Amino acid sequence: MSKWYEEAIFYHIYPLGLLGAPKNRQGEEEAHRLAGLDPWIDHMKDFGFTAVYIGPLFESTSHGYDTKDYKKVDSRLGSNEDFRHFVDRCHESGIRVVVDGVFNHTGREFFAFQDIQKNRENSPYRYWYQDVNFQGNSPYNDGFWYRAWHNCYELANLNLQNPEVRNYLLDVVRFWIDEFDIDGIRLDCADCLHFDFMKELRRTTAEKKEDFWLMGEVIHGDYARWVNDEMLHSVTNYELWKGLYSGHNDHNYFEIAHTIRRQFDANGGIYRGCRLYSFVDNHDVDRIVCKLNEKGFLQSVYTLLYTLPGIPSVYYGSEWGVEGRKEGASDDALRPCLDLAGLEKNPPVPELPELIRKLGQIHAREKALTDGAYRELLLTNRQYAFARILDGEAVVVAVNNDSAAAHFEIPCPVPGTRAEEALTGEIKTVENGKIIWEMPAYGSAVFSIKQG
Helix, strand or coil, rough: CCCCHCCCCCEEECCHHCCCCCCCCCCCCCCCHHHHHHHHHHHHHCCCCCCEEECEEEEEEECCEEEEEEECCCCCCCCCHHHHHHHHHHHHHEEEEEEEECCEEECCCHHHHHHHHHHHHHHCCCEEEECCCCCCCCHHHCCCEEEEEECCEEEEEEEEHHHHHHHHHHHHHHHHHHHHCCEEEEEHHHHHHHHHHHHHHHHHCCCCCCCEEEEEEECCCHHHCEEECCCCCEECCCCHHHHHHHHHHCHHHHHHHHHHHHHCCCCCCCCCCCCCCCCCCCCCCCCHHCCCCCHHHHHHHHHHHHHHHCEEEEEEECCCCCCCCCEECHHHHHCCCHHHHHHHHCCCCCCHHHHHHHHHHHHCCCCHHHHEEEEEEECCCCCCEEEECCCCCEEEEEECCCCCCEEEEEEEECCCCEEEECCCCEEEEEEEEEEEEEEECCCEEEECEEEC
């Protein structure tokens, strides 16, 4: 039987942006903005999202990843009690809660870093950070040098080889599970974390909560190095993310099909059995509506997101087609404050919300989309069809990235005479072992094929 996170459909919230928090913390006063998420919980439930990844949440100075206090919710968002209320409300609505774990680095206001600033060589925390050198200096003129994440010196790299640091962070994780009853952690910069630390984290969280989920942010590399029985349950599938937009823009479904064949094909897929975290945009990359050359591609992009192997995730606002591009080094345009009621009344892409609702219903209903084997059925530059097969039944998915209608003759992967197209409700007869379908421009179809 599948775990909750294997069946989940995620909603991704960057709370400092969504709730309109100031870019920089000013003082310690709590703003209690988290109460503004209550209507968003109903929104998530309406769209069929069964889990929310929300973060960063730790008390910080600016963008949220420069942690000041690991055991306090960011005062720009509210109090620990406010976040406990949010988790309780989510759980009442059947929504699991996953938070950001920022364990590669801290901000300069973190107590251990400030102790080094004050006591220098005499600080008991001098070995909590990587390569602290009192013969050097930093761009902040600290009178000592330290290793920083990507040379961003507001983010000082923790020394995860130090048992004191590891024990401190594991205690933080226990605190968040005990205090808030969270269901999982997304590990920021997982591709920078020591493997031994992630193994300890897996053991610790499993002891606290048997079905606790660990997902890592990994941009490049062999995902199987992180996703295994000793470390993480999942990582971000950036390889598929790239294929989903460029495969459409270049009218090259071979790119997407090759990625999936390489990753998940039943015969030789290198990640078959892994449940990678799928997305088309997030808080670090341009919104999908801005990445695509044609807005018409949105239907097939989201259909693939929900039906290809993986755990689908939608970034807040993108279910309406909200736009946003990186502006130089700034991510602010990707992390906006949004008006829920206004977007419900006037979505930028009017047909998109209903499509995503339907895809959520289909994903919840068709267990083959969680556990089914992948099989490619048809492939050209502009047309693509595949099946997810489970227990003698199948879901067949077809997409068309052409501006013209296309005629599909799709081999039926299991015995059956009847195929119901789930987006329209149309019933098709399987003729000579094929599903015959006239696909509109930029269209997609999801066929449910049952025995008998």
